[in-house]
Amino acid sequence: MSMRPSGPGEIPAETVRVARAAFAKGSLAIRVRDELGPMFRDEDFADLFASRGRPAWSPAGLALVSVLQFVDGLTDRQAAEAVRARIDFKYALGLELGDPGFDFSVLSEFRDRLAGADGGRRVMDGVLVAAREKGLLKSAGRARTDSTHILSSARQLNWLELVAETLRSALNALAQAAPGWLAEAAEPDWFRHYATRAEESRFPKGRARRDEVGLRIGRDGMRLLEEVFATVAPHRLRALDEVEILRQVWVQHFHMVEGEVARRDPKDRPPGMMRLVTPYDREARGSVKRDIMWDGYKVHLTEICEADAPNLITNVATTVATVSDSVMSQSIHAGLADRDCLPGEHWVDAGYPTATQVLAARTEHGVALHGPMAANTSAQSAGPYGLDAFTVDWDQQQVACPGGVTTTQWYPRTDSKGLAVIRVRFRHSECRPCPHRHECVGSATGQRREIMLRHREEHEIIRHSRAEQQTDAWKDRYKIRAGVEGSISQAVGRCGLRRSRYRGLTKTSLQHQLTGAAINLARIDAHLTGTPRARTRTSHFAALCPAEMTLDGAQAGTE
Structure with a gap:
């Protein structure tokens, strides 16, 4: 056309x-x-x-x-x-x-x-540009971001359903591409086991019998792969997407042990970011957040939050479900910069801010990223001999302990997460005579103290952020972040955000861009008609709660 x-x-x-x-x-x-x-x-x-x-x-x-x-x-x-x-x-x-x-x-x-x-961005940008020209978009103030889980358009499958549906999907694709070849290669029992959807099958309830069914499916799938990749099979069959998905799922869940098909141990399977969860959505992944388990994707919504303007959504970022919030700040800020919508203050929840992300936001985009900095949970993090009790001289690259001993054993390293750190060690001869050695080292058999530092700017960011977040002033300012959860609720209730309408990350991302544009039109209309913003819902019983007593405190007192 x-x-x-x-x-x-x-x-x-x-x-x-x-x-x-x-x-x-x-x-x-x-x-x-x-x-x-x-x-x-x-x-x-x-x-x-x-x-x-x-x-x-x-x-x-x-x-x-x-x-x-x-x-x-x-x-x-x-x-x-x-x-x-x-x-x-x-x-x-x-x-x-x-x-x-x-x-x-x-x-x-x-x-x-x-x-x-990537036309979804063009659609959302069209709404934002029109709003900016009319003075409805004010982006230099404050913004807030939160993420939520997105269910795949495909039905969630348990393990037996996954392998059975994967095999059935491959058989259907082969039956369409090469019916004559498959009629000769198929085992008679395959028509009985895989002619209908797995959800219509009555799998055994007992663990042992379910394991037997899983191994039978594994053997059938392995046999089909051998037939497809045999030299006499048509080469075009190997290029079918369903066959490739079958191969990947079987590699992830089965292997050969002494010539027999066996199920892989959970520790022997690939990580979640690689593991397929359904044959009908190749890019969907399984993830867990607190008590929520889902197969699909994740979306991050960023909105401005000014009292005299509509809270327009200025950025929508869609990822697979296994991508952590802690790596998304730079991507979000890059998207906001492309739209000229960078805020002065960006408020997020505890999943986003790390020292690296806070520093990058400040130096690369001039954005103050605010959110609860994760606490140090190591055994030597607090107390009179905690990390904050040590005096660091960054210029001389030396550290003094609370007992007055100074060490120059300063070694740049990389930790288990790939982050640049500095390992500082005290000598055995310095720690052995110290009367507080066991309290400081933290182990009856410990001989000397070691501490791990981030680089100077990141170290100072962590200390400053943790101290600031204990103040009432910061806690009062942080209340503004909670409003973005209402945006997620609006997108879920009005636009069906919770479940993807389409298959694949690209189309799911398009759905989310259109959702962001739709929410913006609804909010502009509410602003034009003077419709007040909805208040946080409070039950009649909760409203009776005394001001000095929170619901959390009341519940805790009964435990």
């Missing part, structure tokens, strides 16, 4: 007249068009279309429809029907009342084009 760029144009007079009559108090789509004007241009998406072919429906219009679709939680069919039938949609798109719109399948094709070119 090709694109013939056209200007935004004026809204037809008859569409304006009917929309004003039908929506005397206005609607979100009408108010957003009146306030922000055309947010997208066809030229912004010109690279997604060929120069020849049948002209496509306006990509600028499709971008707006995609955002309004997420605002109202519509399916593709419902969104296409809204373009044909809803007057406020026609008003926002600048269409004639008799415009027939487009077939619903056009939206899916358009998303494929957007996903392949």
Whole structure:
């Protein structure tokens, strides 16, 4: 398909007249068009279309429809029907009342084009640019970020279902690609075991019998792989995605022991960032956060938080589920910098700030990253002989202990996490005569004290942050971060953020960009109509709690 760029144009007079009559108090789509004007241009998406072919429906219009679709939680069919039938949609798109719109399948094709070119960012940027031009985006103040888990579009599988479905998926793909070859290679029992979905199978309840079924599936899958990779098999079968997924899952869960297929021990399996959890979403990963276990992805939402402007979402970052929050700050700040939305203060929860991230935010972007710094949990972290009791002379590269002994044994090293550290050692002759050696070293058999330091700037950041976070002033300022959890709740409840609509990281990321744009339109509309922000919900019983007593304290007192 090709694109013939056209200007935004004026809204037809008859569409304006009917929309004003039908929506005397206005609607979100009408108010957003009146306030922000055309947010997208066809030229912004010109690279997604060929120069020849049948002209496509306006990509600028499709971008707006995609955002309004997420605002109202519509399916593709419902969104296409809204373009044909809803007057406020026609008003926002600048269409004639008799415009027939487009077939619903056009939206899916358009998303494929957007996903392949990171087009979701263009859509979200279009909303932010329009908001900035109208003075609704103020990005130099404060921002806050939080993450939440995203379930894969594929159903979560237990181990037996995973291996059975992986094998069944490969058999279906081979049956379509080479039915004659598979009919000869397949064992008779395979038709009985793998013709229907694993969820419809009645697996045994006993542990021993379930293990037997798992080994039987393992042997069948190994036999199929041997047939596919035999020299007489068609080479094109090895290139099938389902066959490659089968091979990866079998490598991760089975191995050969004395010529027999055996299940791998959990310690012998690859880490979670590599391990497949379903044959139907190759990029989904399993992860755990506190008491939540899920297969899928993770999304990070960043929003501005100023009292006199709508709290617009300025960055959306999607990762696989196993990526830690502690490595995301630099990526988030880079995305904010690209949009010219860097805040002066960035408030996050305890999962994000590390000394490295705080230092990078300050030096590279001029952002003050605030969040609870993880406490030192080592055995020698506190007390009269804790790390803070040692005096560090960074210029002379020496450290003095509380007893007045100074050491110059200063060794730059790398710790187990790959971080640059400094190991400082005291000599045996210095520690042995000390009357406080056992308290300081922390072991009855210890001979000398060793301490581990981060480099100077990071060390000072950690000490300053931990001290500041104990003050009431900082705790009062930190309350602002909690508001971002309301944004996640809004995205989950209004736009279905919790579960991915699509398969794969690229399309899931597109969904989240469109969700961010949709939430921004909803918040701009709420700002225009003066709708107050929702307050934190408090039950009637909780409201009776005395001011000097918190719920946590009341619960703790009963234990």
